[in-house]
Amino acid sequence: MTTKDATYNYAIRLGDNAxxxxxxxxxxxxxxPILEEDLALTNVALDMIGRAQALxxxxxxxxxxxxxxxxxxxxxxxxxxxxxxxxxQPNGDFAHTIARQLYLSVxxxxxxxxxxxxxxxxxxxxxxxxxxxxxxxxxxxxxxSLRLGDGTAESHKRMQKGxxxxxxYTGELFEMDVLDTYLLHQHIAVDTIALKAKWQSEIEKxxxxxxxxxxxxxxxxxxxxxxxxxxxxxxxxxxxxxLQRAYPxxxx
Amino acid sequence: xxxxxxxxxxxYNLIAGIPDPEIPVITIKDLGILRDVKLVDDTCIVTxxxxxxxxxxxGMIEGQIKEILSAxxxxxxxxxLTYTPAWTTDWLSQEAKAKLKNYGIAPPNHSSCSKLFSxxxxxxxxxxNSKHTTLISRFGSTACKALYKCEDxxxxxxxxxxx
Numbered sequence: 378m379t380t381k382d383a384t385y386n387y388a389i390r391l392g393d394n395a396x397x398x399x400x401x402x403x404x405x406x407x408x409x410p411i412l413e414e415d416l417a418l419t420n421v422a423l424d425m426i427g428r429a430q431a432l433x434x435x436x437x438x439x440x441x442x443x444x445x446x447x448x449x450x451x452x453x454x455x456x457x458x459x460x461x462x463x464x465x466q467p468n469g470d471f472a473h474t475i476a477r478q479l480y481l482s483v484x485x486x487x488x489x490x491x492x493x494x495x496x497x498x499x500x501x502x503x504x505x506x507x508x509x510x511x512x513x514x515x516x517x518x519x520x521x522s523l524r525l526g527d528g529t530a531e532s533h534k535r536m537q538k539g540x541x542x543x544x545x546y547t548g549e550l551f552e553m554d555v556l557d558t559y560l561l562h563q564h565i566a567v568d569t570i571a572l573k574a575k576w577q578s579e580i581e582k583x584x585x586x587x588x589x590x591x592x593x594x595x596x597x598x599x600x601x602x603x604x605x606x607x608x609x610x611x612x613x614x615x616x617x618x619x620l621q622r623a624y625p626x627x628x629x
Numbered sequence: 630x631x632x633x634x635x636x637x638x639x640x641y642n643l644i645a646g647i648p649d650p651e652i653p654v655i656t657i658k659d660l661g662i663l664r665d666v667k668l669v670d671d672t673c674i675v676t677x678x679x680x681x682x683x684x685x686x687x688g689m690i691e692g693q694i695k696e697i698l699s700a701x702x703x704x705x706x707x708x709x710l711t712y713t714p715a716w717t718t719d720w721l722s723q724e725a726k727a728k729l730k731n732y733g734i735a736p737p738n739h740s741s742c743s744k745l746f747s748x749x750x751x752x753x754x755x756x757x758n759s760k761h762t763t764l765i766s767r768f769g770s771t772a773c774k775a776l777y778k779c780e781d782x783x784x785x786x787x788x789x790x791x792x
Contacts, residue, residue: 413776416766416768417768421768423681423685427679427682427684501713505714517767
Protein backbone atom coordinates (compact mmCIF):
# COMPACT_ATOMS: atom_id res chain seq x y z
CA MET A 378 0.00 0.00 0.00
CA THR A 379 1.39 3.38 -0.98
CA THR A 380 0.28 6.63 0.62
CA LYS A 381 -1.29 7.63 -2.69
CA ASP A 382 -3.34 4.42 -2.98
CA ALA A 383 -4.43 4.66 0.63
CA THR A 384 -5.43 8.30 0.27
CA TYR A 385 -7.38 7.42 -2.88
CA ASN A 386 -9.38 4.86 -0.89
CA TYR A 387 -9.83 7.27 1.99
CA ALA A 388 -11.17 9.95 -0.34
CA ILE A 389 -13.56 7.39 -1.86
CA ARG A 390 -14.92 6.52 1.60
CA LEU A 391 -15.51 10.14 2.51
CA GLY A 392 -16.89 10.90 -0.93
CA ASP A 393 -19.32 7.97 -0.76
CA ASN A 394 -20.68 9.15 2.59
CA ALA A 395 -21.49 12.52 1.04
CA UNK A 396 -22.79 11.08 -2.23
CA UNK A 397 -25.18 8.56 -0.71
CA UNK A 398 -26.50 10.93 1.95
CA UNK A 399 -26.97 13.57 -0.75
CA UNK A 400 -29.02 11.07 -2.70
CA UNK A 401 -31.04 9.96 0.31
CA UNK A 402 -31.94 13.53 1.25
CA UNK A 403 -32.74 14.40 -2.37
CA UNK A 404 -35.51 11.80 -2.21
CA UNK A 405 -37.30 14.22 0.12
CA UNK A 406 -37.37 17.03 -2.44
CA UNK A 407 -41.00 18.23 -2.67
CA UNK A 408 -41.93 15.87 0.19
CA UNK A 409 -40.83 17.97 3.17
CA PRO A 410 -43.43 18.35 5.93
CA ILE A 411 -43.50 22.13 5.36
CA LEU A 412 -42.06 24.31 2.62
CA GLU A 413 -39.20 25.66 4.76
CA GLU A 414 -38.24 22.14 5.72
CA ASP A 415 -38.29 21.05 2.10
CA LEU A 416 -35.78 23.81 1.40
CA ALA A 417 -33.68 22.90 4.43
CA LEU A 418 -33.38 19.20 3.59
CA THR A 419 -32.58 19.85 -0.06
CA ASN A 420 -30.04 22.50 0.95
CA VAL A 421 -28.30 19.91 3.09
CA ALA A 422 -28.50 17.45 0.17
CA LEU A 423 -26.88 20.04 -2.10
CA ASP A 424 -24.01 20.56 0.34
CA MET A 425 -23.51 16.79 0.34
CA ILE A 426 -23.41 16.56 -3.45
CA GLY A 427 -20.86 19.40 -3.53
CA ARG A 428 -18.72 17.65 -0.97
CA ALA A 429 -19.00 14.36 -2.89
CA GLN A 430 -17.94 16.08 -6.08
CA ALA A 431 -14.85 17.60 -4.43
CA LEU A 432 -13.78 14.33 -2.79
CA UNK A 433 -14.44 12.04 -5.74
CA UNK A 434 -12.68 14.46 -8.08
CA UNK A 435 -9.67 14.27 -5.79
CA UNK A 436 -9.93 10.47 -5.78
CA UNK A 437 -9.97 10.48 -9.59
CA UNK A 438 -6.83 12.63 -9.65
CA UNK A 439 -5.04 10.29 -7.25
CA UNK A 440 -6.12 7.28 -9.29
CA UNK A 441 -4.59 8.88 -12.39
CA UNK A 442 -6.52 6.90 -14.95
CA UNK A 443 -8.26 9.83 -16.56
CA UNK A 444 -11.58 9.15 -14.83
CA UNK A 445 -13.88 11.95 -13.69
CA UNK A 446 -15.82 12.24 -10.46
CA UNK A 447 -18.92 11.15 -12.39
CA UNK A 448 -17.27 7.92 -13.55
CA UNK A 449 -16.48 7.10 -9.94
CA UNK A 450 -19.93 8.04 -8.68
CA UNK A 451 -21.94 6.16 -11.28
CA UNK A 452 -19.88 3.22 -12.46
CA UNK A 453 -18.96 1.19 -9.45
CA UNK A 454 -20.67 -1.87 -8.10
CA UNK A 455 -22.20 -2.04 -4.63
CA UNK A 456 -19.23 -3.81 -3.06
CA UNK A 457 -16.94 -0.95 -4.10
CA UNK A 458 -18.95 1.64 -2.17
CA UNK A 459 -17.75 2.45 1.31
CA UNK A 460 -20.32 4.79 2.84
CA UNK A 461 -21.39 4.17 6.43
CA UNK A 462 -24.34 1.79 6.80
CA UNK A 463 -26.14 4.50 8.79
CA UNK A 464 -26.20 6.73 5.73
CA UNK A 465 -27.91 4.28 3.39
CA GLN A 466 -30.80 3.60 5.78
CA PRO A 467 -34.17 4.73 4.36
CA ASN A 468 -35.54 8.12 5.36
CA GLY A 469 -38.52 6.62 7.21
CA ASP A 470 -40.75 9.26 8.77
CA PHE A 471 -39.49 12.77 9.46
CA ALA A 472 -38.35 11.91 13.00
CA HIS A 473 -36.35 8.98 11.62
CA THR A 474 -34.63 11.29 9.11
CA ILE A 475 -33.82 13.76 11.88
CA ALA A 476 -32.43 11.01 14.13
CA ARG A 477 -30.08 9.96 11.31
CA GLN A 478 -29.09 13.60 10.70
CA LEU A 479 -28.41 14.12 14.40
CA TYR A 480 -26.13 11.09 14.78
CA LEU A 481 -24.28 11.94 11.59
CA SER A 482 -23.95 15.69 11.78
CA VAL A 483 -22.54 15.63 15.31
CA UNK A 484 -20.09 12.96 14.15
CA UNK A 485 -19.16 14.95 11.05
CA UNK A 486 -18.66 18.11 13.05
CA UNK A 487 -16.10 16.34 15.24
CA UNK A 488 -14.58 14.45 12.30
CA UNK A 489 -14.01 17.39 9.96
CA UNK A 490 -12.68 19.55 12.78
CA UNK A 491 -9.89 16.96 13.03
CA UNK A 492 -9.50 16.41 9.28
CA UNK A 493 -8.85 20.12 8.89
CA UNK A 494 -5.47 19.40 10.53
CA UNK A 495 -4.63 16.63 8.02
CA UNK A 496 -1.21 16.70 6.37
CA UNK A 497 -2.94 16.06 3.06
CA UNK A 498 -3.49 19.62 1.81
CA UNK A 499 -6.48 18.79 -0.39
CA UNK A 500 -8.35 16.87 2.32
CA UNK A 501 -7.59 19.65 4.80
CA UNK A 502 -8.92 22.28 2.37
CA UNK A 503 -12.12 20.33 1.71
CA UNK A 504 -12.53 19.82 5.47
CA UNK A 505 -12.19 23.53 6.18
CA UNK A 506 -15.02 24.27 3.74
CA UNK A 507 -17.12 21.35 4.94
CA UNK A 508 -16.94 22.27 8.61
CA UNK A 509 -18.73 25.56 7.96
CA UNK A 510 -21.57 23.74 6.23
CA UNK A 511 -21.80 20.95 8.78
CA UNK A 512 -22.47 23.51 11.52
CA UNK A 513 -25.76 24.34 9.81
CA UNK A 514 -26.66 20.68 9.36
CA UNK A 515 -25.98 20.00 13.02
CA UNK A 516 -27.89 23.02 14.26
CA UNK A 517 -30.83 22.00 12.08
CA UNK A 518 -30.80 18.44 13.45
CA UNK A 519 -30.49 19.66 17.05
CA UNK A 520 -33.36 22.17 16.66
CA UNK A 521 -35.67 19.47 15.34
CA SER A 522 -34.57 16.87 17.90
CA LEU A 523 -35.57 19.31 20.64
CA ARG A 524 -38.90 20.16 19.01
CA LEU A 525 -39.84 16.56 18.31
CA GLY A 526 -38.52 15.11 21.56
CA ASP A 527 -40.03 17.79 23.74
CA GLY A 528 -43.11 18.15 21.53
CA THR A 529 -46.23 16.00 21.59
CA ALA A 530 -46.48 12.44 22.88
CA GLU A 531 -46.60 11.24 19.27
CA SER A 532 -43.55 13.24 18.08
CA HIS A 533 -41.63 12.14 21.18
CA LYS A 534 -42.47 8.50 20.54
CA ARG A 535 -41.44 8.67 16.91
CA MET A 536 -38.19 10.50 17.60
CA GLN A 537 -37.22 7.96 20.26
CA LYS A 538 -38.06 5.13 17.86
CA GLY A 539 -35.88 6.67 15.14
CA UNK A 540 -32.98 6.98 17.57
CA UNK A 541 -33.42 3.41 18.80
CA UNK A 542 -33.75 1.88 15.33
CA UNK A 543 -30.61 3.55 14.02
CA UNK A 544 -28.41 3.05 17.09
CA UNK A 545 -27.02 -0.26 15.83
CA TYR A 546 -25.37 1.50 12.89
CA THR A 547 -23.53 4.12 14.94
CA GLY A 548 -20.71 1.84 16.16
CA GLU A 549 -19.28 1.72 12.66
CA LEU A 550 -18.63 5.47 12.61
CA PHE A 551 -15.75 4.94 15.04
CA GLU A 552 -14.19 1.83 13.51
CA MET A 553 -10.57 2.00 12.38
CA ASP A 554 -9.24 -0.57 9.89
CA VAL A 555 -5.73 -1.08 8.47
CA LEU A 556 -6.16 1.73 5.97
CA ASP A 557 -7.27 4.25 8.60
CA THR A 558 -4.43 3.29 10.93
CA TYR A 559 -1.85 3.47 8.14
CA LEU A 560 -2.96 6.98 7.19
CA LEU A 561 -3.34 8.04 10.81
CA HIS A 562 0.35 7.29 11.34
CA GLN A 563 1.10 9.64 8.47
CA HIS A 564 -1.11 12.35 9.99
CA ILE A 565 -3.51 12.18 7.05
CA ALA A 566 -6.51 10.34 8.51
CA VAL A 567 -8.60 11.08 11.59
CA ASP A 568 -8.46 8.93 14.73
CA THR A 569 -12.18 8.14 14.96
CA ILE A 570 -11.82 5.96 18.06
CA ALA A 571 -10.73 9.10 19.88
CA LEU A 572 -13.95 10.86 18.84
CA LYS A 573 -16.35 8.33 20.35
CA ALA A 574 -16.57 9.53 23.94
CA LYS A 575 -17.00 13.14 22.87
CA TRP A 576 -19.68 12.19 20.33
CA GLN A 577 -21.63 10.13 22.83
CA SER A 578 -21.55 12.84 25.48
CA GLU A 579 -22.71 15.46 22.94
CA ILE A 580 -25.58 13.25 21.79
CA GLU A 581 -26.51 12.43 25.38
CA LYS A 582 -26.58 16.13 26.29
CA UNK A 583 -28.88 16.98 23.35
CA UNK A 584 -31.18 14.04 24.04
CA UNK A 585 -31.47 14.93 27.73
CA UNK A 586 -32.57 18.44 26.81
CA UNK A 587 -35.04 16.94 24.32
CA UNK A 588 -36.43 14.65 27.08
CA UNK A 589 -35.20 11.65 25.08
CA UNK A 590 -32.96 8.81 26.18
CA UNK A 591 -29.75 7.49 24.72
CA UNK A 592 -30.51 4.02 23.32
CA UNK A 593 -29.12 1.08 25.22
CA UNK A 594 -26.00 -0.55 23.87
CA UNK A 595 -26.72 -3.34 21.48
CA UNK A 596 -25.15 -5.42 18.74
CA UNK A 597 -23.43 -3.06 16.31
CA UNK A 598 -23.83 -3.84 12.62
CA UNK A 599 -20.71 -2.99 10.58
CA UNK A 600 -19.25 -3.89 7.18
CA UNK A 601 -19.05 -0.90 4.86
CA UNK A 602 -15.27 -0.66 5.01
CA UNK A 603 -15.22 -4.10 3.38
CA UNK A 604 -18.03 -3.16 0.98
CA UNK A 605 -20.61 -5.22 2.85
CA UNK A 606 -23.83 -3.24 2.93
CA UNK A 607 -27.41 -3.55 4.05
CA UNK A 608 -29.88 -4.32 1.27
CA UNK A 609 -30.73 -0.62 1.04
CA UNK A 610 -27.63 0.43 -0.89
CA UNK A 611 -28.47 -1.77 -3.88
CA UNK A 612 -31.85 -0.07 -4.19
CA UNK A 613 -30.25 3.38 -4.05
CA UNK A 614 -27.72 2.47 -6.73
CA UNK A 615 -30.30 0.95 -9.05
CA UNK A 616 -32.05 4.30 -9.09
CA UNK A 617 -28.99 6.55 -8.96
CA UNK A 618 -27.02 4.73 -11.64
CA UNK A 619 -29.87 3.87 -13.97
CA LEU A 620 -29.28 6.59 -16.54
CA GLN A 621 -25.51 6.11 -16.75
CA ARG A 622 -25.91 2.35 -16.99
CA ALA A 623 -28.68 2.43 -19.57
CA TYR A 624 -27.19 5.24 -21.65
CA PRO A 625 -23.43 5.29 -21.01
CA UNK A 626 -21.87 8.72 -21.54
CA UNK A 627 -25.28 10.36 -21.84
CA UNK A 628 -24.97 14.12 -21.92
CA UNK A 629 -27.37 17.04 -21.93
CA UNK B 630 -5.42 35.35 -35.35
CA UNK B 631 -5.76 38.17 -32.88
CA UNK B 632 -2.64 39.38 -31.24
CA UNK B 633 -3.29 40.19 -27.61
CA UNK B 634 -1.16 42.40 -25.48
CA UNK B 635 -2.81 42.30 -22.09
CA UNK B 636 -1.23 41.96 -18.68
CA UNK B 637 -2.75 40.14 -15.73
CA UNK B 638 -4.27 43.33 -14.35
CA UNK B 639 -6.03 44.00 -17.67
CA UNK B 640 -7.43 40.46 -17.67
CA TYR B 641 -8.52 40.85 -14.05
CA ASN B 642 -10.33 44.09 -14.87
CA LEU B 643 -12.09 42.47 -17.83
CA ILE B 644 -13.66 39.74 -15.74
CA ALA B 645 -13.96 41.42 -12.32
CA GLY B 646 -17.32 42.91 -13.24
CA ILE B 647 -19.04 39.59 -14.02
CA PRO B 648 -22.22 39.58 -11.93
CA ASP B 649 -23.04 36.71 -9.59
CA PRO B 650 -25.67 34.66 -11.45
CA GLU B 651 -27.92 34.43 -8.39
CA ILE B 652 -27.42 37.92 -6.96
CA PRO B 653 -26.76 40.02 -10.08
CA VAL B 654 -26.21 43.30 -8.18
CA ILE B 655 -22.83 42.17 -6.91
CA THR B 656 -19.85 40.99 -8.91
CA ILE B 657 -17.56 38.00 -8.55
CA LYS B 658 -14.91 40.45 -7.34
CA ASP B 659 -17.27 41.96 -4.69
CA LEU B 660 -18.05 38.45 -3.43
CA GLY B 661 -14.44 37.32 -3.30
CA ILE B 662 -15.07 34.47 -5.74
CA LEU B 663 -12.39 35.74 -8.13
CA ARG B 664 -9.09 34.90 -6.44
CA ASP B 665 -6.28 35.19 -8.96
CA VAL B 666 -5.26 35.72 -12.56
CA LYS B 667 -1.99 34.40 -13.96
CA LEU B 668 -0.47 34.26 -17.41
CA VAL B 669 1.61 31.13 -17.86
CA ASP B 670 3.21 30.91 -21.31
CA ASP B 671 0.30 31.53 -23.64
CA THR B 672 -2.40 30.34 -21.22
CA CYS B 673 -4.43 32.54 -18.93
CA ILE B 674 -5.14 30.80 -15.62
CA VAL B 675 -8.03 32.21 -13.61
CA THR B 676 -8.57 30.91 -10.06
CA UNK B 677 -12.02 31.06 -8.50
CA UNK B 678 -13.40 29.71 -5.23
CA UNK B 679 -16.97 28.56 -4.50
CA UNK B 680 -18.98 30.27 -1.76
CA UNK B 681 -20.45 26.90 -0.73
CA UNK B 682 -18.94 23.60 -1.91
CA UNK B 683 -21.91 22.86 -4.14
CA UNK B 684 -22.42 26.40 -5.43
CA UNK B 685 -24.19 25.75 -8.74
CA UNK B 686 -23.06 29.11 -10.13
CA UNK B 687 -19.47 27.92 -10.61
CA GLY B 688 -20.07 26.40 -14.05
CA MET B 689 -21.86 29.50 -15.27
CA ILE B 690 -19.14 31.83 -13.95
CA GLU B 691 -16.47 29.71 -15.66
CA GLY B 692 -18.42 29.97 -18.93
CA GLN B 693 -18.73 33.74 -18.64
CA ILE B 694 -15.01 34.18 -17.91
CA LYS B 695 -14.13 32.19 -21.03
CA GLU B 696 -16.68 34.04 -23.13
CA ILE B 697 -15.46 37.50 -22.14
CA LEU B 698 -11.79 36.63 -22.57
CA SER B 699 -12.47 34.98 -25.91
CA ALA B 700 -14.20 38.16 -27.11
CA UNK B 701 -10.93 39.95 -26.32
CA UNK B 702 -8.86 37.48 -28.28
CA UNK B 703 -7.77 35.30 -25.37
CA UNK B 704 -8.73 31.74 -26.20
CA UNK B 705 -6.35 29.71 -24.09
CA UNK B 706 -8.07 30.03 -20.74
CA UNK B 707 -8.01 27.60 -17.84
CA UNK B 708 -10.37 28.21 -14.93
CA UNK B 709 -9.19 26.50 -11.76
CA LEU B 710 -11.21 25.92 -8.63
CA THR B 711 -9.63 26.29 -5.21
CA TYR B 712 -11.07 25.45 -1.78
CA THR B 713 -8.35 27.15 0.18
CA PRO B 714 -8.48 29.57 1.83
CA ALA B 715 -12.13 28.71 2.45
CA TRP B 716 -14.49 31.42 1.29
CA THR B 717 -15.86 33.68 4.00
CA THR B 718 -18.33 36.56 4.10
CA ASP B 719 -15.50 38.54 5.74
CA TRP B 720 -14.32 39.19 2.19
CA LEU B 721 -17.43 41.20 1.32
CA SER B 722 -16.62 44.91 1.14
CA GLN B 723 -18.80 47.55 2.80
CA GLU B 724 -19.77 48.61 -0.71
CA ALA B 725 -20.88 45.08 -1.58
CA LYS B 726 -22.91 44.90 1.65
CA ALA B 727 -24.63 48.17 0.76
CA LYS B 728 -25.48 46.78 -2.69
CA LEU B 729 -26.99 43.67 -1.11
CA LYS B 730 -29.14 45.75 1.23
CA ASN B 731 -30.43 47.92 -1.62
CA TYR B 732 -31.33 44.73 -3.48
CA GLY B 733 -33.45 43.57 -0.51
CA ILE B 734 -31.02 41.06 1.00
CA ALA B 735 -29.85 41.69 4.56
CA PRO B 736 -26.02 41.58 4.47
CA PRO B 737 -24.06 39.45 6.95
CA ASN B 738 -23.71 41.79 9.91
CA HIS B 739 -20.70 40.46 11.71
CA SER B 740 -17.50 38.78 10.67
CA SER B 741 -16.91 35.07 10.44
CA CYS B 742 -18.97 32.99 12.80
CA SER B 743 -16.89 30.76 14.96
CA LYS B 744 -19.81 30.48 17.36
CA LEU B 745 -22.04 27.49 16.78
CA PHE B 746 -25.29 28.91 17.98
CA SER B 747 -25.94 32.37 16.70
CA UNK B 748 -29.73 32.57 16.77
CA UNK B 749 -29.48 35.59 19.04
CA UNK B 750 -28.00 37.84 16.36
CA UNK B 751 -29.96 40.94 15.46
CA UNK B 752 -30.86 41.04 11.79
CA UNK B 753 -32.03 44.35 10.38
CA UNK B 754 -34.86 44.35 7.86
CA UNK B 755 -33.47 45.59 4.52
CA UNK B 756 -36.87 47.12 3.67
CA UNK B 757 -37.74 49.20 6.76
CA ASN B 758 -34.57 48.95 8.92
CA SER B 759 -36.53 47.43 11.80
CA LYS B 760 -34.58 45.30 14.28
CA HIS B 761 -37.78 43.45 15.10
CA THR B 762 -37.21 40.42 12.86
CA THR B 763 -37.60 36.65 13.26
CA LEU B 764 -35.82 33.68 11.71
CA ILE B 765 -38.17 31.55 9.60
CA SER B 766 -35.62 29.08 8.30
CA ARG B 767 -31.87 28.73 8.42
CA PHE B 768 -32.03 27.58 4.82
CA GLY B 769 -33.28 29.90 2.10
CA SER B 770 -33.61 30.04 -1.67
CA THR B 771 -29.88 29.45 -2.15
CA ALA B 772 -27.18 27.86 0.01
CA CYS B 773 -25.81 31.24 1.10
CA LYS B 774 -29.09 32.66 2.41
CA ALA B 775 -31.46 32.22 5.38
CA LEU B 776 -35.11 33.25 5.44
CA TYR B 777 -36.36 35.94 7.84
CA LYS B 778 -39.52 37.94 8.34
CA CYS B 779 -39.95 41.48 9.59
CA GLU B 780 -42.48 41.86 12.41
CA ASP B 781 -42.99 45.55 11.58
CA UNK B 782 -43.37 45.79 7.80
CA UNK B 783 -44.44 42.12 7.62
CA UNK B 784 -42.20 41.43 4.62
CA UNK B 785 -40.17 38.24 4.38
CA UNK B 786 -36.58 38.70 3.30
CA UNK B 787 -33.31 36.83 2.76
CA UNK B 788 -30.31 37.16 5.03
CA UNK B 789 -26.93 36.58 3.40
CA UNK B 790 -25.62 34.20 6.04
CA UNK B 791 -22.40 34.94 7.80
CA UNK B 792 -20.06 32.15 6.75
